[in-house]
Amino acid sequence: MILSIDGFEFNNKEPIYLQIIELIKKNIALGLLTPGTKLPSVRELSKELGVNPNTLQRAYGELERLGITYTKRGMGSFISEGENEVMNLKEDMGRQLVKKFIEDMKAIGIDKDEAIEIIKREE
Known part of the structure; x- marks a missing residue:
């Protein structure tokens, strides 16, 4: 398959x-x-x-x-x-993940800037 x-x-x-x-x-x-x-x-x-x-x-x-x-x-x-459809799909999926991440971070009291700093430290 x-x-x-x-x-x-x-x-x-x-x-x-x-x-x-x-x-x-x-x-x-x-x-x-x-x-x-x-x-x-x-x-x-x-x-x-x-x-x-x-x-x-x-x-x-x-x-x-x-x-x-x-x-x-x-x-x-x-x-x-078409390759554009695949790129649009990937970008859309990425946006959805980011949106959920930001919502989850806000739910535990972490704002967007703090969340970005956490991400930078994890790279």
Whole structure:
């Protein structure tokens, strides 16, 4: 299987279909899924992940709605073509991580400047 699911485990904090979307996006950002790559069939991946095929179909539908994938009738789902999409995806994922990090730091009383200093010390 092209899609890397090693070590992937579902959590109870968010819907499974959203976690599947993030798994696929991470595989794209890491270069494991490249533009034009065919995704596993709904049946194949739902079996591999141990989820209902309807859940996986929902994830695939949302990926297509976001422009991350496209469907060829009778052939399956494919990663959208173009390097800009991959770069935009990576940047978007990075922004989401930074936003969550800043929110978590604020929750423990650390402001943005202090958080930046902590990061600098960790490099």
